[in-house]
Amino acid sequence: MTQPKLYTKEYKKRFIIENCMLVSVQAGLATRNKNFPIYTRTKPNYETHDIKYQWDNTSKLKYEIFNFLENYLNEISAEGMREEVHLKRITELADSMSEKFKPVLYDGRFRIGVSQKIINLFLKYMWSINEIPQPLHCPIDGIVKSHIEKHFGKTKLVDWTQLDNIHDYMDYISHINEMLKELVDSTAVWELKTWGRR
Numbered sequence: 601m602t603q604p605k606l607y608t609k610e611y612k613k614r615f616i617i618e619n620c621m622l623v624s625v626q627a628g629l630a631t632r633n634k635n636f637p638i639y640t641r642t643k644p645n646y647e648t649h650d651i652k653y654q655w656d657n658t659s660k661l662k663y664e665i666f667n668f669l670e671n672y673l674n675e676i677s678a679e680g681m682r683e684e685v686h687l688k689r690i691t692e693l694a695d696s697m698s699e700k701f702k703p704v705l706y707d708g709r710f711r712i713g714v715s716q717k718i719i720n721l722f723l724k725y726m727w728s729i730n731e732i733p734q735p736l737h738c739p740i741d742g743i744v745k746s747h748i749e750k751h752f753g754k755t756k757l758v759d760w761t762q763l764d765n766i767h768d769y770m771d772y773i774s775h776i777n778e779m780l781k782e783l784v785d786s787t788a789v790w791e792l793k794t795w796g797r798r
Contacts, residue, residue, distance in 0.1 A: 617673070620725035621666050627739075628718035633761035637706045638714065661701050668693050669722050676723075676732050683736050690716045691766055713763030716740055727788060738791030740772045747794055748775045 629638050672689055679685075690712060697710035720739040726732045738744065740760045749755050752775060758768045776787055783790060 616729060617726070617731070618666075620722060620729070621669050622662075624669070624718050624722035624725065625662055625665050627721055628714045631714070631761040633759060636711070636759075636761045638710075639704055640706050661697065661704075664697065664700065665693070665718060668696070669719070672719065673722075673726060673731070676726075681733065681736055686719075686736055687766055687770075690719055690769065693719060694764070709764060711762070711764040712766055712769055713740070713758075713760040716763075716769055717760060724788065724792070728792075734786060734788045736787065737773060738776070738787050740769065743795055744772070744776070744791060748772065748779065751775075751779050 631638060675685075694710050694712045694715040697715070698705060698708060701710065702708040716737075717739050720735065720737050723732065723735040724739060727735050740763075742760065745757055745760065748757060755775065757772060757775070758765075763769060773787075776790070780787065780790055785793065
């Protein structure tokens, strides 16, 4: 017996969304900056911590992020997007992952830069498949950084892999907004074109 078409459509949609989550998380955790890795370089003494230690502990950490992204997607679907809420969610993911996985994270922190990359990239995917309206921000990464610094000349921004302050993150957003005054594109459209032309 075949499944009704409605169920098949939902399974397909779920498959795409879950894979977008996976790609977003992998991109955020794949920092190439050796000075600011995601995980600690030394094996901690897990007996002194509440979490059971696995060498990279990625499976549990990733599932926590997947749950966070799903909840945020549901929130956006129900209530739309507001910048103050978006900033709160970026900080919330960084702080909650830091609290839960401190022993396995470099300097005990899941940084703001990693958090924003995962969330903003996931929202970019969701917008691209028409699940949500156009995002307010874009994923901040090395490509975006180089375009901003090239445009403004002497401007130096904190690398996204090191960034762990919401004000430094907003410095990027302010520069993008200033740059886009000369263009007709929104932040999301500009980044989509810029990433494609790298």
